[in-house]
Amino acid sequence: MTDLISPIDEAGVEAAVHAAMSSKTPIAIRGGGSRAGLGRPIQAARTLTTEKLTGVTLLEPAELVASAKAGTSVAEFEAELAKAGQRLAFEPFDHRALYGSTAEPTVGGMVATNASGPRRVIAGAARDALIGVRLVTGRGETIRSGGRVMKNVTGYDLVKLACGSHGTLGVVTEATFKTLPIPESELSLVWEGLDDARGVEALCAAMGSPFETSGAAHLPATANAPARTVARLENFESQLRYRAGELEKLLKPYGAAARLDAGASHDLWGEIRDVAPLLGDAARQVWKISVAPSRAAALAARLGPLVAAHLYDWSGGLLWVAVEPTDDAGSSSLRPAVREARGHATLVRASDAVRAAVDVFEPEAPALARLSEAVTAAFDPAGVLNPGRMHVRH
Amino acid sequence: MSGIAMPEPDPRILARRDQIVAGLREIVPGEGVIDTEDERRAFETDALTAYRRMPLAVVLPSTTEEVAAVLKYLNGQGVPIIPRGAGTSLAGGALPQEDAVVVGVSKMACVLDVNLADRTMRVQTGITNLGVSGAIAHEGFFYAPDPSSQLACTIAGNVAMNSGGAHCLKYGVTTNNLMGVTFVTMEGEIVEIGGDAMDAPGLDLLGLICGSEGQFGMVTEATLRILPMAEGARPILFGFPSSEAAGAATAAVIGAGIVPVAIEFMDKIAIDICEDFAHAGYPMDAGALLIVEVEGAPAEIDEQLARIGEVARANGATSARQATTAAEAAAIWKGRKSAFGAMGRISDYICMDGTIPTGRLPEILARITDICDAAGLKVANIFHAGDGNLHPLVLYDMNDPVSLAKAEHAGEEILLACVEVGGCLTGEHGVGIEKRELMTAQFTEAELFQQMRVKSAFDPNWLMNPAKVFPLELRAETRKAA
Ligand SMILES: Cc1cc2nc3c(=O)[nH]c(=O)nc-3n(C[C@H](O)[C@H](O)[C@H](O)COP(=O)(O)OP(=O)(O)OC[C@H]3O[C@@H](n4cnc5c(N)ncnc54)[C@H](O)[C@@H]3O)c2cc1C
Numbered sequence: 113m114t115d116l117i118s119p120i121d122e123a124g125v126e127a128a129v130h131a132a133m134s135s136k137t138p139i140a141i142r143g144g145g146s147r148a149g150l151g152r153p154i155q156a157a158r159t160l161t162t163e164k165l166t167g168v169t170l171l172e173p174a175e176l177v178a179s180a181k182a183g184t185s186v187a188e189f190e191a192e193l194a195k196a197g198q199r200l201a202f203e204p205f206d207h208r209a210l211y212g213s214t215a216e217p218t219v220g221g222m223v224a225t226n227a228s229g230p231r232r233v234i235a236g237a238a239r240d241a242l243i244g245v246r247l248v249t250g251r252g253e254t255i256r257s258g259g260r261v262m263k264n265v266t267g268y269d270l271v272k273l274a275c276g277s278h279g280t281l282g283v284v285t286e287a288t289f290k291t292l293p294i295p296e297s298e299l300s301l302v303w304e305g306l307d308d309a310r311g312v313e314a315l316c317a318a319m320g321s322p323f324e325t326s327g328a329a330h331l332p333a334t335a336n337a338p339a340r341t342v343a344r345l346e347n348f349e350s351q352l353r354y355r356a357g358e359l360e361k362l363l364k365p366y367g368a369a370a371r372l373d374a375g376a377s378h379d380l381w382g383e384i385r386d387v388a389p390l391l392g393d394a395a396r397q398v399w400k401i402s403v404a405p406s407r408a409a410a411l412a413a414r415l416g417p418l419v420a421a422h423l424y425d426w427s428g429g430l431l432w433v434a435v436e437p438t439d440d441a442g443s444s445s446l447r448p449a450v451r452e453a454r455g456h457a458t459l460v461r462a463s464d465a466v467r468a469a470v471d472v473f474e475p476e477a478p479a480l481a482r483l484s485e486a487v488t489a490a491f492d493p494a495g496v497l498n499p500g501r502m503h504v505r506h
Numbered sequence: 507m508s509g510i511a512m513p514e515p516d517p518r519i520l521a522r523r524d525q526i527v528a529g530l531r532e533i534v535p536g537e538g539v540i541d542t543e544d545e546r547r548a549f550e551t552d553a554l555t556a557y558r559r560m561p562l563a564v565v566l567p568s569t570t571e572e573v574a575a576v577l578k579y580l581n582g583q584g585v586p587i588i589p590r591g592a593g594t595s596l597a598g599g600a601l602p603q604e605d606a607v608v609v610g611v612s613k614m615a616c617v618l619d620v621n622l623a624d625r626t627m628r629v630q631t632g633i634t635n636l637g638v639s640g641a642i643a644h645e646g647f648f649y650a651p652d653p654s655s656q657l658a659c660t661i662a663g664n665v666a667m668n669s670g671g672a673h674c675l676k677y678g679v680t681t682n683n684l685m686g687v688t689f690v691t692m693e694g695e696i697v698e699i700g701g702d703a704m705d706a707p708g709l710d711l712l713g714l715i716c717g718s719e720g721q722f723g724m725v726t727e728a729t730l731r732i733l734p735m736a737e738g739a740r741p742i743l744f745g746f747p748s749s750e751a752a753g754a755a756t757a758a759v760i761g762a763g764i765v766p767v768a769i770e771f772m773d774k775i776a777i778d779i780c781e782d783f784a785h786a787g788y789p790m791d792a793g794a795l796l797i798v799e800v801e802g803a804p805a806e807i808d809e810q811l812a813r814i815g816e817v818a819r820a821n822g823a824t825s826a827r828q829a830t831t832a833a834e835a836a837a838i839w840k841g842r843k844s845a846f847g848a849m850g851r852i853s854d855y856i857c858m859d860g861t862i863p864t865g866r867l868p869e870i871l872a873r874i875t876d877i878c879d880a881a882g883l884k885v886a887n888i889f890h891a892g893d894g895n896l897h898p899l900v901l902y903d904m905n906d907p908v909s910l911a912k913a914e915h916a917g918e919e920i921l922l923a924c925v926e927v928g929g930c931l932t933g934e935h936g937v938g939i940e941k942r943e944l945m946t947a948q949f950t951e952a953e954l955f956q957q958m959r960v961k962s963a964f965d966p967n968w969l970m971n972p973a974k975v976f977p978l979e980l981r982a983e984t985r986k987a988a
Binding site: 172173174226228232236237239249251253255256259260261263266267268269270271273275276280281294316317319320321322348350354402403404426429430454458473474476477479480483484486488490491502503 | 621622623624625626647667668670674675678679681682691695696697698699701702703704705706707708709710711712713714716717718734735736737757758760761763764765802803805806809861862863864865890893894895928929930931932933934935936937941945948949950952953954956957959960961962963964975
């Protein structure tokens with residue numbers, strides 16, 4: 113049982129980090145805990161949670177900006193935004209389905225893991241929407257970077273750095289995002305029966321068209337369903353009809369498309385975001401692989417025997433692979449293949465023991481690893497925040 | 507010479523000049539090393555032309571390996587380095603110092619690879635911004651960030667400054683369209699960061715390097731996100747009786763759930779000068795104008811412009827004129843994109859670059875007027891209204907040192923006002939030397955020291971573009987703080 117620290121304000125976070133520094137005892141950082149299975153397991157006597165730092169602190173739809181404290185649930189933040197007709201364009205990835213977790217994802221966790229969903233392919237990642245942060249560094253100092261305006265190059269972009277740093281640089285206490293209006297409607301086009309290579313090719317053609325495809329996924333055939341290649345359009349109702357027609361024409365070589373109306377489209381993209389088609393067997397280990405779309409299908413084919421289930425999102429740029437459980441999650445054959453395809457792989461679901469034994473994140477080349485370590489040390493010289501969550505430190 | 511100080515050159519480096527030049531010649535052959543005074547003069551300033559410093563030497567390597575060897579050599583010799591693209595920085599980002607070697611990427615300007623299926627492109631960073639879009643236009647693709655200086659400025663400068671442009675409201679700035687770089691460290695190592703796969707895990711060093719103002723190392727190649735062109739695009743011009751009304755209309759359009767590709771603002775003085783230059787048919791009786799551009803198929807454009815027109819009229823627009831031909835559209839943009847040039851024909855100016863929350867627009871415009879009135883200076887306002895990025899051009903007379911000092915002071919006051927209302931010192935031009943001493947107005951000492959520690963992580967000896975971004979006084983202290 114580890115000690116739980118639950119500060120009610122930034123000063124409390126600072127105090128906790130100071131205490132960790134002076135006693136040289138690392139602390140684990142947690143939001144709601146819904147993403148606890150992500151990253152390397154770490155040994156820490158105490159856990160600091162941001163769950164009591166809550167509240168939406170800014171919401172200006174006419175300026176496309178909103179802020180929330182780190183412990184605010186993503187659900188609450190999105191609900192507040194929706195009331196103002198706004199949303200987070202990157203479609204936050206939700207790790208709950210993947211981990212079978214019932215914990216509540218928080219804004220801080222979303223930032224720390226750069227958790228982006230299907231719309232990332234056109235709208236950018238969480239890190240692209242994030243325009244300001246407050247964080248308590250591993251030196252116990254509260255700093256701000258960015259702000260509440262969309263265009264800001266004043267000083268280094270520590271906002272990007274904080275996003276996806278898995279709590280190894282500082283504890284994010286508040287985050288500010290660029291938001292976008294929720295479009296009037298959406299629909300999806302679905303082509304059936306394409307193989308992986310053709311499916312990804314069709315998605316790339318859609319992304320290369322001027323019709324602003326906002327979701328592009330290929331769900332390979334399963335025992336009881338044919339393959340589905342799905343393209344989503346979001347817009348004003350009147351524009352949607354036109355664009356869907358044009359996209360169908362453009363993709364005619366791939367066969368006729370079925371149309372999913374707003375409701376069905378919304379549901380399907382929820383499943384794709386949650387990687388539902390991969391989740392059948394809870395024991396299976398899951399990899400998230402980023403690779404250029406043009407090399408994705410060949411990579412999946414090469415991984416062939418290892419793959420228990422897979423799907424492509426981000427126009428093929430994101431390959432999800434589930435493997436049957438083994439001690440190294442197939443790492444020894446998967447990593448070289450991914451490297452050869454110039455991609456990178458993250459082991460997003462496996463037991464603590466497996467995630468402690470193999471690299472969870474793509475190993476970095478030595479020069480890059482040195483830079484990352486130097487930057488980490490600039491924020492957390494004593495190594496007290498989530499030490500070893502990303503890579504083993506030297 | 508005017509207000510902003512530069513560090514005293516190190517006499518020990520100046521004394522070793524011949525030896526350093528000889529060392530550089532061993533790495534970069536022939537014309538790649540420039541040491542005559544005449545030729546060096548071309549590199550003594552950037553677009554902040556009030557400041558000039560003759561560099562020790564200039565090196566123009568042809569390969570990443572040469573850049574690596576040059577950095578390793580100069581780092582070993584303890585000689586400061588000023589990376590340079592095209593020298594269009596408005597913040598003095600590429601301003602040399604007498605004891606520094608300028609390392610330029612102008613000889614590395616090739617397109618290395620285009621992949622339309624992946625929507626990516628690999629270039630050497632000496633290529634111009636327009637050169638990138640030009641290389642893929644025939645395929646129906648483009649590179650989105652479009653600084654007004656795009657004819658001249660390089661991807662190297664864009665990455666270093668995280669540059670933006672008029673169309674960034676929809677497409678984002680450089681950092682949102684950059685997927686990878688080849689980065690040369692001070693130790694002369696060549697590191698690939700990111701690439702053509704999205705969202706590399708690990709710390710986002712790519713995001714950190716973008717906007718680091720050439721203070722970490724040098725970027726020699728880049729992988730860029732390229733995008734399919736819209737079916738069409740059409741600007742519309744709205745005239746408003748006042749700047750306030752134009753500001754309110756901007757907020758109302760965005761508030762109505764419409765995000766155009768661009769919303770650009772000009773006040774009366776800017777309208778007069780740009781119209782005189784571009785003959786774009788700007789409304790001469792208006793107190794301010796907005797250029798709003800939307801994209802799509804013709805019918806889609808009609809529909810969006812109708813919605814926007816409604817909102818604009820409800821907010822007091824007195825005139826509206828759509829471009830009906832490509833030539834008219836080009837003329838509308840020519841007026842805007844050549845605004846700085848047009849202004850330069852009639853007066854010297856300093857171009858400020860603060861950003862504000864758009865809701866505070868009327869208040870800030872009034873303050874800018876007050877500040878410049880009090881200084882007895884004219885000001886023209888041109889800016890990216892949709893994202894609150896202001897470009898007040900404070901007019902002065904280069905031959906009158908008093909007038910320059912007044913303009914710099916007024917500029918500072920404007921930027922401080924931007925920070926005060928919740929904005930920032932610079933939206934896209936960077937800090938450089940220009941806003942260096944103002945950084946303490948936006949950041950606490952702890953925040954500045956944290957940023958400086960990050961620089962030290964890349965460049966422990968503080969040789970890379972060292973006199974930029976941070977107040978000079980703080981630099982001495984970082985050594986202690988690091
Ligand atoms: C008329 C005019 C209009 C402009 N309009 C805009 C605009 O709309 N939007 C906008 O954002 N900016 C604008 N600018 C500013 C300027 O063009 C940009 O900052 C541009 O990115 C600078 O590019 P450059 O190639 O000229 O870089 P330089 O001026 O040569 O250098 C800029 C910075 O980049 C660093 N650098 C250069 N090369 C490298 C490298 N290889 N590795 C690491 N660091 C490097 C330099 O040290 C310096 O700090 C404008 C400038 C002018 C003169």
